[in-house]
Amino acid sequence: MLETTFSIIKPDAVSRNLTGQIISRFEAQGLKVVASKMLQLTQAQAEGFYAEHKGRDFYEPLVAYMISGPIVVQVLAGENAIALNRQIMGATNPEKADMGTIRKDFALNMRENSVHGSDSPASAAREISYFFSQTELCLR
Numbered sequence: 513m514l515e516t517t518f519s520i521i522k523p524d525a526v527s528r529n530l531t532g533q534i535i536s537r538f539e540a541q542g543l544k545v546v547a548s549k550m551l552q553l554t555q556a557q558a559e560g561f562y563a564e565h566k567g568r569d570f571y572e573p574l575v576a577y578m579i580s581g582p583i584v585v586q587v588l589a590g591e592n593a594i595a596l597n598r599q600i601m602g603a604t605n606p607e608k609a610d611m612g613t614i615r616k617d618f619a620l621n622m623r624e625n626s627v628h629g630s631d632s633p634a635s636a637a638r639e640i641s642y643f644f645s646q647t648e649l650c651l652r
């Protein structure tokens with residue numbers, strides 16, 4: 513099934529100049545970048561994006577980290593893009609991530625874990641529309 517999913521290259525990866533290497537991994541596995549921009553999140557944007565985690569012990573440090581530097585937000589398209597992106601990313605905790613995944617190879621720790629990817633069709637739809645209008649997606 514052709515799907516779109518939402519991806520973030522997080523501040524730890526952008527600041528270490530890993531953006532190109534990370535995008536190359538998506539492309540090599542058949543995901544196509546159909547929208548992309550670099551931006552610096554505001555506190556309110558970061559809080560809203562991670563609202564489902566509000567109240568968890570990691571929420572405030574997560575928000576502080578996500579606004580600590582520029583990020584790259586992207587929409588990726590491909591066959592089973594949501595699951596494929598999660599597979600390419602690896603587990604949240606880099607110590608538990610499979611060999612060859614982005615998080616295994618680049619993440620610094622459980623918080624500064626280099627990438628975000630939508631975990632379901634509902635979150636993909638919400639997250640894409642959080643940053644992009646439908647006309648910004650180059651799907652043809």
Ligand code: UDP
Pocket residue numbers: 570574603604622623624625627628629631
């Ligand atoms: N996170 C954290 N500590 C935790 C769990 C998560 O700092 O114990 C951060 C981490 O950056 C993670 C993000 O919160 O990527 C969102 O957590 P989620 O459980 O949704 O993981 P993901 O879907 O990103 O793998």
